[in-house]
Amino acid sequence: MNSRPARSASRSSAAAASESRTAGTPNESDALALFDDFAPPPVQEPARSQGRARRPASQSDEPGLSPEFAISVATLTLATRDILEGAVEPLWIRGEVVGFKEHRKGHWYFTLKDADAQIRCVMWATDARRALASPDEGMTITALGKLTVFPARGELQLRILRIETSGDGLWQKAFEKVRKKLEAEGLFSAERKRPLPMLPGCVAVVTSTDGAALHDIVSVVHRRCPITRVVVAHASVQGEGAAASIVTALHRVARWGQADVVILGRGGGSREDLWAFNDERVVRAAAGMPIPVISAVGHEVDVTLCDLSADLRAATPSAAAEAAVPRLTDLVRHIKSLGAELRDAAVAQVESARERLADAGVAAWRAASHPIERRRLALEGIAGRLHALSPLATLARGYAVLTSVDGSPLTSVESVTAGDAFVARLPDGRIHARTERTESLDKETGE
Amino acid sequence: MSFEKKVQRLEEIVRALESKDMSLDKGLKLFEEGIACLRDASTELTKAEAAVQVLRERTDGILEATDLRA
Numbered sequence: 001m002n003s004r005p006a007r008s009a010s011r012s013s014a015a016a017a018s019e020s021r022t023a024g025t026p027n028e029s030d031a032l033a034l035f036d037d038f039a040p041p042p043v044q045e046p047a048r049s050q051g052r053a054r055r056p057a058s059q060s061d062e063p064g065l066s067p068e069f070a071i072s073v074a075t076l077t078l079a080t081r082d083i084l085e086g087a088v089e090p091l092w093i094r095g096e097v098v099g100f101k102e103h104r105k106g107h108w109y110f111t112l113k114d115a116d117a118q119i120r121c122v123m124w125a126t127d128a129r130r131a132l133a134s135p136d137e138g139m140t141i142t143a144l145g146k147l148t149v150f151p152a153r154g155e156l157q158l159r160i161l162r163i164e165t166s167g168d169g170l171w172q173k174a175f176e177k178v179r180k181k182l183e184a185e186g187l188f189s190a191e192r193k194r195p196l197p198m199l200p201g202c203v204a205v206v207t208s209t210d211g212a213a214l215h216d217i218v219s220v221v222h223r224r225c226p227i228t229r230v231v232v233a234h235a236s237v238q239g240e241g242a243a244a245s246i247v248t249a250l251h252r253v254a255r256w257g258q259a260d261v262v263i264l265g266r267g268g269g270s271r272e273d274l275w276a277f278n279d280e281r282v283v284r285a286a287a288g289m290p291i292p293v294i295s296a297v298g299h300e301v302d303v304t305l306c307d308l309s310a311d312l313r314a315a316t317p318s319a320a321a322e323a324a325v326p327r328l329t330d331l332v333r334h335i336k337s338l339g340a341e342l343r344d345a346a347v348a349q350v351e352s353a354r355e356r357l358a359d360a361g362v363a364a365w366r367a368a369s370h371p372i373e374r375r376r377l378a379l380e381g382i383a384g385r386l387h388a389l390s391p392l393a394t395l396a397r398g399y400a401v402l403t404s405v406d407g408s409p410l411t412s413v414e415s416v417t418a419g420d421a422f423v424a425r426l427p428d429g430r431i432h433a434r435t436e437r438t439e440s441l442d443k444e445t446g447e
Numbered sequence: 448m449s450f451e452k453k454v455q456r457l458e459e460i461v462r463a464l465e466s467k468d469m470s471l472d473k474g475l476k477l478f479e480e481g482i483a484c485l486r487d488a489s490t491e492l493t494k495a496e497a498a499v500q501v502l503r504e505r506t507d508g509i510l511e512a513t514d515l516r517a
Contacts, residue, residue, distance in 0.1 A: 229500065342460065345461050
């Protein structure tokens with residue numbers, strides 16, 4: 001409590017001093033009041049300091065120690081800057097952002113303040129580029145900054161190297177910014193989603209060859225569908241350079257052109273670890289793939305932008321592999337049952353044709369009252385169709401149809417003589433054959 | 448034709464043969480085509496087991512897939 005009277009005394013003397021110097025500009029006196037702990041010394045300081053000088057007058061030719069050797073303002077501020085920069089390590093500072101401005105070259109200028117104080121901050125473009133997003137007005141951030149002096153204005157300044165928010169602020173802002181942009185371009189629209197191939201001959205995986213994700217994917221694919229090739233295009237999936245590395249790997253898969261589907265992902269991680277999957281370049285590369293993309297960024301809670309642009313989002317790498325390939329045994333069963341259906345359907349067609357012919361035959365006999373010639377023609381037509389009918393039924397049971405080389409059916413041994421070529425038609429192809437000899441059945445005995 | 452296309456065609460053929468009466472000549476042609484699809488699809492399912500490979504870019508820019516553990 002002792003310091004209070006002393007401080008108010010110093011404040012009033014500072015105010016008096018500033019008033020006497022600036023002919024009463026109340027604004028400046030208010031501004032100075034903010035920094036009352038750093039009140040400027042009284043105006044008669046030079047006289048007093050001369051009186052206090054510990055060195056003999058003969059040594060006062062050192063810079064700044066006598067009126068003759070007065071130093072320039074620049075020398076003072078630059079010297080102050082050097083002393084400050086040398087004395088204070090970079091520090092983490094928490095404060096509220098006010099007056100944020102972005103220079104056209106990418107430098108950020110703002111003030112960090114709290115209830116009692118403020119300090120001007122600058123973040124050079126090279127550092128600002130690495131930040132997730134620019135802070136919003138009024139956002140509370142923690143910033144790593146190096147204390148310095150801005151000589152042109154004689155101001156104390158923080159050169160900010162990194163910024164973070166205590167909550168989700170910057171992450172959310174950076175995410176939303178890219179999401180809105182890509183959404184407007186239609187990268188996440190449902191119409192862009194492509195179906196996955198039924199049986200991919202080759203699954204490409206873009207992930208780290210050292211990660212657990214690859215192991216999970218390989219073992220699931222191998223268990224479900226061992227005939228599918230797995231080809232991994234290595235990418236570092238976290239840390240500096242992850243985004244560029246993923247983009248390169250995706251492009252490699254696209255250029256290679258032999259994969260039927262690509263799984264992009266990693267096995268979980270913190271939000272920082274997964275951040276590359278929200279990088280605009282990565283999302284664009286994934287969305288531009290010529291083959292369907294399954295995202296497998298193993299994080300249930302946070303959806304990444306790659307998840308939104310992928311043709312399918314899987315919760316884990318294993319789930320992605322299950323979506324990518326069918327169970328081979330299921331496929332074999334399906335093909336077998338299709339084969340059975342095909343044979344049944346062919347037989348049913350023949351049966352149905354037989355019935356139609358029988359009906360047509362009845363109709364033809366009913367036409368018996370018509371002139372003889374018409375009746376004969378009708379019967380010939382039916383006979384011809386009946387004749388054509390039989391091979392299909394027998395083919396389906398494993399017999400062959402014989403035709404001459406020009407395709408006309410062989411209906412009698414009279415159609416060929418020894419040495420003539422003919423064709424045997426089977427369900428899956430033809431046999432080209434030659435007649436050795438012919439033999440007619442005895443019409444009476446059928447032998 | 449991809450495996451998927453073959454299976455789709457086979458399913459179409461079965462549906463066509465099942466659902467509508469057609470000329471025997473057309474039926475026979477479809478049946479033969481169906482058998483061919485069936486044979487090709489079955490062949491694909493009996494391929495040898497595939498190894499895990501890594502896609503690498505050679506210094507001359509050519510991409511090649513080589514066995515992971517090699």
